[in-house]
Amino acid sequence: MASSDSMDMDPDVARRLFEEGATLVLMGVPQGTELGIDCKSWMVGPRFKGVKMIPPGLHFLHYCSVNSPGCGGEIGPKTGLFLDLKPRQILLASWDPKEEDLDFKASKDEEEVNRIRANLRDLDPFLGPYPYEVMRKWVSLTDRLSEEVAVNLQPLSGRVCAFSDVIPEIQMRHTKDRAEQPRNDTACQSMKEGLDRLPRMKQREGTELRFSVIPEKTYPPGATPAEITRCSMDLSYALETVLENNHKLEPLNLLGELQFAFVCFIIGNVYEGFEHWKLLLSLLCRSEETMRKRKDLYLGLIAVLYHQLGEIPPDFFVDIVSQDNFLTSTLQDFFQFASGPGVDGTLRKRAEKFKAHLTKKFRWDFDADLDDCAPVVVDLPEGVAVD
Template structure:
């Protein structure tokens, strides 16, 4: 991990003093050298002297790590694991590395005597604690300002861990050969005549209970029961009914918290490498952007959505747009619908103005043309006049 002195020197003295006095401390003991470990928007490779992170601003944070093979075994970095933490001023959170599980065990933090013992020796530990990366704090806050502890706790898996790869087990525990025979599963490789047959006869897998991200359910049926054909068509073009159903079920008293879910999914994907979170982010964003009537009744929600997207799209690496985000023109077509609805009759003037300003920003930054007919699968590019450059 980077030495503490260089980061603290770069920090504003007043901020450094306040974080030193009020900041929380993560004491992480036994983390193997070479482990990739990070907090929020920055990560490091753990060195031999690493014992944790100090001067952490109170609030919500995302701790993430990837175990690594020793150098003599290739030094490959494993899949990422992350967890959301809410830290209080001057709090000390203590964890020990579990080599068997390749995970951090926080059970020691429940032992007050052990925590007090660490607090008493904190001065001795200080040279081995890296400072919180203050330079990414503003960026982290902009990505999570709508994400409350309550929303994060309700969305992250019961296991408390966000994993880049799903932990899967067979749907049926087939311990004996006769059990496999009853399920028509192959006893050896020679029984299958083709790869297709082999794949079809593999045991069905399911995600291990307690490891699933607990996102809000996005209704597959976008129209009410007993709807007429005309209503079904209307609800397919304007998904407000489905969005109102989701808000009523999950965010009845605080509909703006759905923006926290959008931020949670984005962080889990961008920093935690959880692809299922990206799929949910896409689905939730599409639902919100294609809900014309909801834009009229939830002005504050959509003003917040523009701000959330402004910061999120500013952080996605350029190659993501080519490889993933722009796949099948998802973002450009979804946002084109949003901008079209936002400029429609009866929309709030401030929302209309903010949407137009956001559209100009995206057009200039990414060269997306939201006026074009999006039929191609490749992103649509605007040719800027000579002498005009992107931000």
């Protein structure tokens, strides 16, 4: 990472960031490590010692450790953490080669931080400037995500990891534990038998993302068959349950959770983030009653989705997002509910504009019957034979 990568920005902005921006001092990060902040990453060079001129606020630091050249120099899975940086703050970390991770303990040593601050000018040539050109994009992806929400959602370990840290459910420290496990000295008769012989794994405590729990049943206890049918078509009961249990004081924080899940996936490579994003989106888009009474939540949802869908590479839709028509069918329900009776006029107009924008940009037809699998009849010119 070098300062030649730097920012084409207004000199006044540059001076203000130099004076008020935060500094990440990252000592000992191995050369070749992929390291980034927010929406940009670099390969670490031999002179790298951190990032300077970081706008105060919430940021996502992410990195992939690299094996030594003798081991092929392979890049490991991505690790990330959310940081809420204050003006002129200096955050100090050193690379732990054993854990292949950054250790921020030094930031608690006030004497060491003051020493770094006093020598910041000497350190300056080794600090890469914050990639200001991605600042607007980063803010648009996280404007609803507060530090409090990010801290509450990220693992207790403080690290968001692309691959789950799993351990066996049964530690098998004793002979008796091992004796009770399926024997592996005979050939498996089926794939299921083979899978059953594998030790059952669970995520290491403290490493799991702490997303809101989505109710398995979308209807209240003791619901009549008619209520079950209604709550399966309009997911408002399930959505209100999520809001009550997780975001009671500030319902709009659910949009922050939607942004957190998206950032974890699109930048942190955490597939669980994508799965949770889909669940939340389906819940929000298919809750007609809630849409009628929570106008601000849905105006915010349109703004959040506008920026998120603008950042997804076009081929990504083909590979993942368009699987099973998830996005088009979910948004089709949203637009149908948004045009229904009792919906706020401003929300209805905003939804119509958003629908037109997506139709133009991605060529999605939200008025088509997505369940209609009948073959398309094509009129052929006269004289064209069909084998």
